[in-house]
Amino acid sequence: MNATATLLFVLAPLPYDIAALEPYISEQTLHYHHDKHLAGYVNKLNELIVGTPFEGMTLEQIIGQADGPIFNNAAQVWNHEFYFNQFSPTPTKEPKGELKRAIEDSFGGVEALKEKLTKESLNLFGSGWVWLAADDNGKLHIISTSNAGTPLTEGLHPLLAIDVWEHAYYIDHRNARADGIKSFWEVLDWDIVSNRYNK
Numbered sequence: 001m002n003a004t005a006t007l008l009f010v011l012a013p014l015p016y017d018i019a020a021l022e023p024y025i026s027e028q029t030l031h032y033h034h035d036k037h038l039a040g041y042v043n044k045l046n047e048l049i050v051g052t053p054f055e056g057m058t059l060e061q062i063i064g065q066a067d068g069p070i071f072n073n074a075a076q077v078w079n080h081e082f083y084f085n086q087f088s089p090t091p092t093k094e095p096k097g098e099l100k101r102a103i104e105d106s107f108g109g110v111e112a113l114k115e116k117l118t119k120e121s122l123n124l125f126g127s128g129w130v131w132l133a134a135d136d137n138g139k140l141h142i143i144s145t146s147n148a149g150t151p152l153t154e155g156l157h158p159l160l161a162i163d164v165w166e167h168a169y170y171i172d173h174r175n176a177r178a179d180g181i182k183s184f185w186e187v188l189d190w191d192i193v194s195n196r197y198n199k
Contacts, residue, residue, distance in 0.1 A: 011039045020089035024183040029171045038080040045073040075148035083161045091189035099197040106140040121162045121181050130162040159196050
């Protein structure tokens with residue numbers, strides 16, 4: 001990409017102060033995870049799509065049509081923006097309304113769902129994501145995706161995402177993925193997840 005090229009995607013800012021999720025997710029983790037890792041995916045995606053049919057497409061369009069490095073970088077941009085936007089320094093700790101009823105119908109309750117998502121996250125080998133997603137009928141699904149995988153390619157609507165790439169938790173918890181997942185639940189805002197389901 002030459003110096004005069006217009007970047008098609010920009011790094012979306014965090015919707016809270018970079019230190020706002022402490023002590024559960026540290027400022028240092030967010031600095032590296034958001035400002036370095038996510039920024040790297042954004043920059044690489046911009047570099048890869050210049051002069052291709054993907055230039056000018058939305059992230060969702062690219063994810064639906066691309067493969068290889070373009071898919072990987074586009075999906076990681078989308079996944080990370082979705083991930084960071086589900087947190088709050090003052091989170092609502094329980095789902096409500098239609099989502100709560102759907103969770104009770106599918107999993108028996110919120111604690112049972114959290115246990116299943118946590119177990120899935122601990123059992124996912126290597127790098128990837130664990131998702132709660134809904135189909136077009138509102139039925140809930142737990143799915144695991146490797147590397148940059150996303151429910152978008154399976155026709156599902158993501159509701160929450162647990163990032164189990166080591167860079168999501170390594171600064172704060174070293175190799176203790178379980179501790180990183182415990183911290184995740186402390187800052188997940190169920191109001192945001194409920195609003196995603198209602199859409």
